[in-house]
Amino acid sequence: MQITTVSDFRKDIKSYLDRVVKDFETLIINRGKDSGIVVMSLQEYNSLMATNHELSSRNNELRLDAAIKKLKSGQVQSKDLMED
Numbered sequence: 001m002q003i004t005t006v007s008d009f010r011k012d013i014k015s016y017l018d019r020v021v022k023d024f025e026t027l028i029i030n031r032g033k034d035s036g037i038v039v040m041s042l043q044e045y046n047s048l049m050a051t052n053h054e055l056s057s058r059n060n061e062l063r064l065d066a067a068i069k070k071l072k073s074g075q076v077q078s079k080d081l082m083e084d
Contacts, residue, residue, distance in 0.1 A: 003028045 002016075002025055009016055009029050020027050020041055027039040040048075055061050070076060 001026045001028065003030060005030050 002019065004016065004027065006029055009027075016027055017039070019025050020039055024041060024044055026044070029037040029039065031037065054064060
């Protein structure tokens with residue numbers, strides 16, 4: 001995570017945005033006491049929204065937890081995909 005001020009961000013906006021996209025780095029632009037803006041890449045934002053959706057219902061959360069436990073305990077099976 002990187003933190004900057006509004007003035008520094010204005011001076012070098014292209015460089016800051018390039019780092020956010022290239023390095024998947026979250027940027028916080030400090031705007032004063034307890035105030036700020038978060039800048040992140042679209043890819044990172046979409047990933048967060050997908051995770052939020054997956055965890056939005058208790059059933060989904062339980063299903064994901066069960067799948068993770070199976071994976072960690074080695075109780076997984078590999079299957080070949082059918083080809084057309």
